[in-house]
Amino acid sequence: xxxxxxxxxxxxxxxxxxxxxxxxxxxxxxxxxxVIIMAFFTYKTNGAFITARxxxxxxxxxxxVAVLAIGMTLILILKHIDLSVGFVAGFSGxxxxxxxxxxxxxxxxxxxxxxxxxxxxxxxxxxLVTRVGVPAFVTxxxxxxxxxxxxxxxxxxxGTIIIPDATFNAFSNGFxxxxxxxxxxxxFLTLLIGAVxxxxxxxxxxxxxxxxxxxNFKVVSMPxxxxxILFASVIITMIIVLLAKYSGIPWTAVxxxxxxxxxNFMLNKTRLGRYIYGIGGNDQAAELSGIDVKQVTLFAFCSxxxxxxxxxxxxxxxxxxxxxxxxxxxxxxxxxxxxxxGTAVSGGIGxxxxxxxxxxxxxxxxNGMNLMGVDISYQYIVKGAIFIIAVAFDVxxxxxxx
Amino acid sequence: MSDCILEMRNxxxxxxxxxxxxxxxxxxxxxxxxxLVGENGAGKSTLMKVLSGVxxxxxxxGDIVYNxxxxxxxxxxxxxxKGIVIVAQExxxxxxxxxxxxxxxxxxxxxxxxxxxxxxxxKSTELLKKVRLDVDPSTKVKDLGVGKRQLIEIAKALxxxxxxxxxxxxxxxxxxxxxxxxxEIIKELKENGxxxxxxxxxxxxxxxxxxxxxxLRDGATICxxxxxxxxxxxxxxxxxxxxxxxxxxxxxxxxxxxxxxCFEIKDWTVDDPAKGREILHNVCMxxxxxxxVGLQGLMGAGRTELALSVFGxxxxxxxxxxxxxxxxxxKDFKNPKDAIKxxxxxxxxxxxxxxxxxxxxxxxNISISGLDMLTKGLVINQNEEIKIANQFKDSINIKxxxxxxxxxxxxxxxxxxxxxxxxxxxxxxxxxxxxxxRGIDVGAKFEIYTLMNRLxxxxxxxxxxxSELPEILGMSDRLYVMSEGTITGELMAEDANEQNxxxxxxKS
Numbered sequence: 079x080x081x082x083x084x085x086x087x088x089x090x091x092x093x094x095x096x097x098x099x100x101x102x103x104x105x106x107x108x109x110x111x112x113v114i115i116m117a118f119f120t121y122k123t124n125g126a127f128i129t130a131r132x133x134x135x136x137x138x139x140x141x142x143v144a145v146l147a148i149g150m151t152l153i154l155i156l157k158h159i160d161l162s163v164g165f166v167a168g169f170s171g172x173x174x175x176x177x178x179x180x181x182x183x184x185x186x187x188x189x190x191x192x193x194x195x196x197x198x199x200x201x202x203x204x205x206l207v208t209r210v211g212v213p214a215f216v217t218x219x220x221x222x223x224x225x226x227x228x229x230x231x232x233x234x235x236x237g238t239i240i241i242p243d244a245t246f247n248a249f250s251n252g253f254x255x256x257x258x259x260x261x262x263x264x265x266f267l268t269l270l271i272g273a274v275x276x277x278x279x280x281x282x283x284x285x286x287x288x289x290x291x292x293x294n295f296k297v298v299s300m301p302x303x304x305x306x307i308l309f310a311s312v313i314i315t316m317i318i319v320l321l322a323k324y325s326g327i328p329w330t331a332v333x334x335x336x337x338x339x340x341x342n343f344m345l346n347k348t349r350l351g352r353y354i355y356g357i358g359g360n361d362q363a364a365e366l367s368g369i370d371v372k373q374v375t376l377f378a379f380c381s382x383x384x385x386x387x388x389x390x391x392x393x394x395x396x397x398x399x400x401x402x403x404x405x406x407x408x409x410x411x412x413x414x415x416x417x418x419x420g421t422a423v424s425g426g427i428g429x430x431x432x433x434x435x436x437x438x439x440x441x442x443x444x445n446g447m448n449l450m451g452v453d454i455s456y457q458y459i460v461k462g463a464i465f466i467i468a469v470a471f472d473v474x475x476x477x478x479x480x
Numbered sequence: 481m482s483d484c485i486l487e488m489r490n491x492x493x494x495x496x497x498x499x500x501x502x503x504x505x506x507x508x509x510x511x512x513x514x515x516l517v518g519e520n521g522a523g524k525s526t527l528m529k530v531l532s533g534v535x536x537x538x539x540x541x542g543d544i545v546y547n548x549x550x551x552x553x554x555x556x557x558x559x560x561x562k563g564i565v566i567v568a569q570e571x572x573x574x575x576x577x578x579x580x581x582x583x584x585x586x587x588x589x590x591x592x593x594x595x596x597x598x599x600x601x602x603k604s605t606e607l608l609k610k611v612r613l614d615v616d617p618s619t620k621v622k623d624l625g626v627g628k629r630q631l632i633e634i635a636k637a638l639x640x641x642x643x644x645x646x647x648x649x650x651x652x653x654x655x656x657x658x659x660x661x662x663x664e665i666i667k668e669l670k671e672n673g674x675x676x677x678x679x680x681x682x683x684x685x686x687x688x689x690x691x692x693x694x695x696l697r698d699g700a701t702i703c704x705x706x707x708x709x710x711x712x713x714x715x716x717x718x719x720x721x722x723x724x725x726x727x728x729x730x731x732x733x734x735x736x737x738x739x740x741x742c743f744e745i746k747d748w749t750v751d752d753p754a755k756g757r758e759i760l761h762n763v764c765m766x767x768x769x770x771x772x773v774g775l776q777g778l779m780g781a782g783r784t785e786l787a788l789s790v791f792g793x794x795x796x797x798x799x800x801x802x803x804x805x806x807x808x809x810x811k812d813f814k815n816p817k818d819a820i821k822x823x824x825x826x827x828x829x830x831x832x833x834x835x836x837x838x839x840x841x842x843x844x845n846i847s848i849s850g851l852d853m854l855t856k857g858l859v860i861n862q863n864e865e866i867k868i869a870n871q872f873k874d875s876i877n878i879k880x881x882x883x884x885x886x887x888x889x890x891x892x893x894x895x896x897x898x899x900x901x902x903x904x905x906x907x908x909x910x911x912x913x914x915x916x917x918r919g920i921d922v923g924a925k926f927e928i929y930t931l932m933n934r935l936x937x938x939x940x941x942x943x944x945x946x947s948e949l950p951e952i953l954g955m956s957d958r959l960y961v962m963s964e965g966t967i968t969g970e971l972m973a974e975d976a977n978e979q980n981x982x983x984x985x986x987k988s
Contacts, residue, residue, distance in 0.1 A: 293866050295884060347859045349851045355840065356848055362834035366793070367849045367902070368820035426839050 091301050098298065104420055104475050105432065108468075112439050119446030127446055130324035133317070138250050138396060140441040141330035142167065142389035144434060146412035147419070148341050149385035151433045152378045154416050155358040157425035158207065158214035160379070161409050162221025163386040166199055168405025169225045170390030172232040175239040175400035178246060185245045189391060196387025197380055199225070204379030208372040214379075222409075230402050238401045241394065250396035253325040254332065265326035272318030276311045283307055330392060334434075337385070341430045350374065359426035414461065415440045418468040422476065439464065484545075485510040485644060485675050486531070491542035493526055493535060495889065500526045501540070502699040508644070508692075513666060513676045515686045518696035519721055519893070519921035524679045525569070527696070528646050532566040533559040546644075563643030567633045567650065569919065575622035580604035582621055583636045607635040611665050625780055627658030634665065645669065647678045651685060652919045655778045655947050656982075663689050681921050683714045695720040718922050730954035731926065733933045738957060739769030742941055743824070743910045748802035750789045758800070759785050760965045767910060767941045772932060774956030775945045778985050782965040783945045784829060787912050791826040792819040806909070820849060823909035829918060829945070831895045838888030842880060843869035845887050845898050850906040872901035876931060893924030900931060911935065914945045929955060949978050961985050 099106060119127040126132060146163050153160050170192050177188045199221075206217045233239065241247060256267050283306075290297050297303070321327055345351035353374045356364040365371050389408065394400050419436030421428030440461060447457045486508040493501040501523045508514045516524050529535050531544060533553030544551045546562060553559045556566070573582050580597075583604045589596045604617040611631040621629060630650055637645055647666070651659040663685060666676055680686055686693060693712060695702040702720050705712050744766035752759045760782050767773045777783050789797040790804060792813030804811045806822060813819040816826070828835040836845050846869045847854060854861050854868075869883040878897045880890060887898055896916065903911060913932070917925045932955065936942055946952050952959055953976055961969040961984035969984035 289863065293863075293870075295882065347862075349855055349860065352844070352848065352851060352860070355844075356837050359837035359839045360834070363828075363837055364848075366791070366816050366826060366828060366834055368817040369848070370815065370817055426837070 091299065094299055094302060098302070104472060107471065108418070108420065108432065108435050108439070111464075111468075112435060112442065115439060115442050115446070119442065119449065123446070123449045126449055128320075130320045132445070132449070133320055134253075134324050134328055136441060136445045137328050138330045139445060140437055141250055141334055142392040142396070142408070143411045143415060143441060144334045144437045145337055145385050145389045145392065146408060147415035147433045147437050148337055148430045149382040150409075150412045151416045151419070151421050151428050151430050152341070152345075152354060153214070153382050154413070154421045155354055155425055155428045156375055156378055157358055157361075158375070158378070159413070160203070160214065160218045160221075160382050162199075162203065162218040162225055163382065163389070163412055164405040164408030164410075165222055165225035165229055166196065166383055166386040166405075167390035167393060167408055168403075169229040169232065170196055170387035171394035171404050172229055172239070172390075172400045172402075174246075174391055174394055175241055176232060178241060178243055179239055185243055188246070192387050192391055193384050196384040196390075199386075200380030200383030201376075203383065204376040207379060208375050226405075229405065233400065233402045238399050240399045246391075247395050247398045248329055249333065250328075250330050250392045251398070252329050254327050254329065256326060265322040265324075268318060268322040268326040271327060272314055272322070275318075276314050279310055279314070280307055333388075333392070337388070338430060338434060345430060350377065354378065355426060358428075411437075411440050411444075411461075414465040417472070418465060420472060423469060423473065436468075439468075483510045484508065485547065487545040488527070488531065489543045489545065491527065491530055491540055491544075493523075493530055493540040500699055501530070504542075504696070504699065504701050506694060506701060507704070508675060508677060511670060511673060511675055512691035513670055513678065513689055514692045514694065515690040516677060516679045516694050516696065517681070517683070517686060517717060517721060517921075518702075519923045522696040522721075522921070523699040524696055525648055526699075528566060528648060528677065528679065531559070532556055532564055532646060534566075560640055563641060564646070565637040565640050565642040565644070566646040567630075567637055567648065569648040569652065573621045573629055573632060573636075576620065578618045578620055579608070579615065579624075579632055580617040582632060583607060583617075583639050585636075587640060603639070604635070607638055610638060610668075611635045612661065625658075627654045627661070630654060630658070630662060631665070634662075638669075642674055645674055645676045647676065649679055649681065649919055651680065651682060656949070657778075659685065681919065683717055683922070686717070687712060687714065693717065697721060721922060729922070729926065729929075729950075731930045731933055733937060735937060736770075736957070737937075738771045739939075741766045742769045742807055743767045744805040745786075745790060746803050746805070748786065748790070749800045750785065750802075751798040751800055752785070752796075753798055754796075758965070759797075760789065763802070763962075763965075763967055765960050765967060765970075767943055769909075769941055770936050770939050771957045772936055772942045772944055772955055774952040774959035775943060775962060776947070776949065776952045776959055776981055776985060777962035778947065780964075781962040781985070783962055784914055785965075786962070787826055787914055787943070787945060790819075791824065791912065792816045820906065820908070824912065825849075825903040825906065825908035825910070826912045827896075827899050827903060827914060827916060829915040831892070831899060835899050836887050836895060839886060841886055842873065842878065842883040842890075842898055846872055846883075846901045846905060849902055853906070868905060869901075872904065876901060876904075877927060893920045893927075896920055896924070896928065900928070904935070908940070910941045910943065912943045912945070915947065916944060917946075917948070917951060949981060952981070953978070 116127065146167065150160060150163065173195050174188055174192045177183050177191050178185070183191070203217050203221055206212045207214045254267060256265050260266050287297055287303060298306070345354065353364065353369045356367065356369060357371050357374055361371055393404060415436035416428065416433050417423065417436070418439050419429070419433035421433065443461055443464065444457065447460065484507055488504065488506040491501050491504045491506070492499070504523065504527060506527065516527070518524050530540050533555050536554045537552035544553070546564070551562065574585065577585070580601050584600050589599045589603065601617055608615065608617060611634050613628060613631050613635070615624070615628065621632065624632070650662055654662065666678070666689065670676060678689070687707070690707045692704055693707055694704045695717065697720070746764050748760055748763040749758065750760040751757070763786060765773070775783050785797065789799060790813070792815045804813065811822055813822065832838060837848070843865055847865045851860060854865050866883065872878065873880070873883055876897050878894050878901070880894060887895060890898065916928055920928070932942055932944070944952070944955060953973070956973050958970070958972055959976055959981070960967050961971070961981055963985055971980065
């Protein structure tokens, strides 16, 4: 009797797993793909890929793409595109180098100045799109020309500028300091942050579930709920322990996490976020619902260019120099990441949290293939193939969903 | 037993969370006009989509027997080769192409590898004659009115050698004259041997034209009535549709307390840059507190243009002259946001096109215009949002499994209720309703009329735009008639009748 009950309960769990899998196939496939890609490179590089050192590297390399892709997700939800982000980032990096080395301003002042430059660029492109009515594709294509030119103009006299500032270079090379006085052979603060993160995840999940139950919304069954939480905790623990064994959490991760939290909050909890989804879903309905479509669109372009400027800072910091070739192809990685992360090609749908998964997919490919010594030409082809497969799969699953 | 062209047996179609069709049986005799009626969400359109292969074989259970053979359509193309053609509710013509290009779009007349345009034009001209349309086949579709476009769709169907023609609410967007014309053409097709299934909410039309009437309710067949031998009454159809008798189509208001003028438009003159001409000429109208004002006029009279230009949709229209006054104060709406802030709301006639965000859920669509009220600091109070959406779902009877249902999956009537809930939430002073019951069945219509009464009793003012005369006469306290961008008459409800309103509507 008791046994029978257990069997029934088990088969129910599997049935639920099946429907969950069907409903969220898009998301799961993305996670599974990431795991497969990582496993593949680990195998091919005899474990070099999954080492703490390489993972820290991966995070540091991904920073600028992550920041760009988050901004791009907004733009793509709104059914626009921004092709100029690469050279805006490159140009911003050059500005940072000039301000830092020639005007000899403080690092933090430099950061503010560069972000302001981004804002001005965003206003310029955003106003062209919203007030003049030039399509974003054209506006930002022209932007590609202009900022590429401005980049080489800025560095014309000096050539590549080496940046000697340690604080600035730490943005994409440094790690958070440990609590002074401890000498455990492992990065304790990192472990602490990991523990806090796990607790926060668990609390928010339970709160969310309780709230859903309160309104009689569908929730997953208890075993699956516990499994999800456990799974998330294990993943976080694994990453944290790996990082802690090396040098701790990179500053890049902190910067990206802050940007991600802000944008995730904005999209899910604020009016602005709602309006962005509304405009992407049906811009005419949004307009007639009293949403200022132009203003929201202008905001998205400003945010995009400010993030591009931030990406420029991260990239320059990573290379510890500003080079005339910086920024080439950034927009490709950013757009691909966002689409791989499930932003709908028809607009109106997308999550910045999933975009980050898309970034990890793209950057793992780059990093892994570099480790394997794959020729750059093949790298582009592989990335393009993964990109188009992801979008094709996305389009198909969405059609079935209707 | 007589000759059946089509028999659909035990059709069941399930959408996530909804059983749209439940064991439906549906039989059509050769050469008849078969009308399919039912409330919104009863499953009429779904049944026709199953028949025409939009929902391909395997996504439903049951059999389609057509010309005594079981059919397994994989796509519309399959059903079309067998002579089944569906003219959908939303017209599928390409505005920038000419009539003849549209008619033969997708099955071009070929001359080897190239298109034979001469033959196309000759054949199109013949088809246009068949649908009694006297226009040059090289006219662009965008230059035609809705009525004529509907006829082009039928001509297109005829070009495909149609045996079974399915019309999904063909007259929903048409005025009286165009509707009559269309019905005549359907009768002619019948004489030429075309069997026709027509979905409609207009009961008068159905009674006039149908040989058989089948009623669907909640995804099941309720009855099939033979209308050849006896005349079926409206009341009987309604009873079967809703499962209850509706004694009056237009509910009476409990109290009628009409106050002072609260919203007034004066000398409203507007240019449409896209058309390059003046579309509204010195329009003056007002509405009083607690009053329903009807705005009647034929298609193209400028009613929607009036509403949109007043509502602040300025990029589309250029306001040359005129003032808006609310409670004695002059207002200038630069965009819909301004209008909403001042207490004016506009329920569009085109729910799917510019009313709702279809890929979002019910609660999203209800709260979107009133998020200011739900926001503290930066954060939207999502619990409050759920509470309010649930309240509306219950109070105005939005039929859906949950408020997290995507609006795109709802039936027309329920979509309309979501639109109304959106505006009721912000509680405007003036509510402009543009064709509030278009494409909606009798039951939901009654609910929407009752709701309108409730709102004016609470002191709201309503401007109701409609091309359905009975509705205007049944609901308004006072009405304006428009023709070609000018107000041609103003009548109190008790002085208005179909004749004098129509006379004003066609005056130019």
